Amino acid sequence: MSAVQTNILGTRQDTWMVGLQVENPHDPGQFLEFGIWDTRSGGEIDSDERLYYPGGMLPPYSLGGRPTPNQMTIARNYRIGRDHMGTAGPPGVQTLIDAVGVSRVIVTVFPMDRFKNQSSRAIVWTGTLKTVNLPEHNSESASDPGMIELTITVDAKPTTFG
Numbered sequence: 001m002s003a004v005q006t007n008i009l010g011t012r013q014d015t016w017m018v019g020l021q022v023e024n025p026h027d028p029g030q031f032l033e034f035g036i037w038d039t040r041s042g043g044e045i046d047s048d049e050r051l052y053y054p055g056g057m058l059p060p061y062s063l064g065g066r067p068t069p070n071q072m073t074i075a076r077n078y079r080i081g082r083d084h085m086g087t088a089g090p091p092g093v094q095t096l097i098d099a100v101g102v103s104r105v106i107v108t109v110f111p112m113d114r115f116k117n118q119s120s121r122a123i124v125w126t127g128t129l130k131t132v133n134l135p136e137h138n139s140e141s142a143s144d145p146g147m148i149e150l151t152i153t154v155d156a157k158p159t160t161f162g
Contacts, residue, residue, distance in 0.1 A: 016040070017110040017118060018074055020150070022096065022129060023103040031106065032091050035082070038147075040109060043072035043125050045157050069154035072107060072125055078135045078148045096150065099129045105152050108161075122161050127154040 020034040049065035078084070083093050099105075106126055111119045130153045135146030 011111055012114070015112045015114060017112060019108040019110075020074060021106040021108070022099050023105070024091075025095065025098040025103050028103075031104075032095065034091070034096075036076075037074040038076040040072065040074045040107070042070050043107075043152075043154055043158065044070045046070060067157050069125075069127075069156060069158075071130065072127070072152045072154055073149060074107060074152070075147045075149040078146045083148055093132070093134070093148065096129070096132045096148075100132055101128070101130070103129050105129050105150075107152060123158050124161050125152070125154050125158045126156070127152045 018037040018040045020037055021031040022034055024030040024032050046068045047065040048068055050063040051060040052063050053060045076083075085092055104126065105128065106124060109123045109125075111123075113119075129150060131149075131151035133149040133151070135148060137146075138144070
């Protein structure tokens with residue numbers, strides 16, 4: 001398939017690479033890599049649009065409004081060596097717990113084609129780490145993955161980079 005044909009193909013939900021950087025709560029200004037995450041939801045850009053209703057029962061019209069980004073959630077399967085102990089690369093979960101409410105975060109999302117080629121332009125959200133949700137526990141459930149989930153309060157519209 002030619003490069004031109006590849007560029008016109010659509011995408012799927014599984015063809016995105018979500019990366020996370022978190023400001024070190026113990027050394028502000030230093031960002032730590034937390035690797036690739038499995039899911040991303042939220043981060044929509046809405047607005048506080050205002051409709052104006054003129055006199056004479058004329059139809060309303062929009063006055064526009066400020067962009068208002070919504071919170072974003074990212075999640076991945078909790079791995080003991082990577083997430084709990086922090087021995088296989090990124091820092092452990094304690095760093096994330098300490099970062100809640102104080103640390104800046106950067107979520108970088110790269111679209112990929114079906115051949116796993118990464119786009120040169122990432123979509124980047126910035127914000128503050130709001131919530132760390134550790135895996136749920138259930139002694140009756142042996143087949144559900146234990147997931148770690150982070151909620152981020154997004155500052156502004158995402159930007160493209162690259």
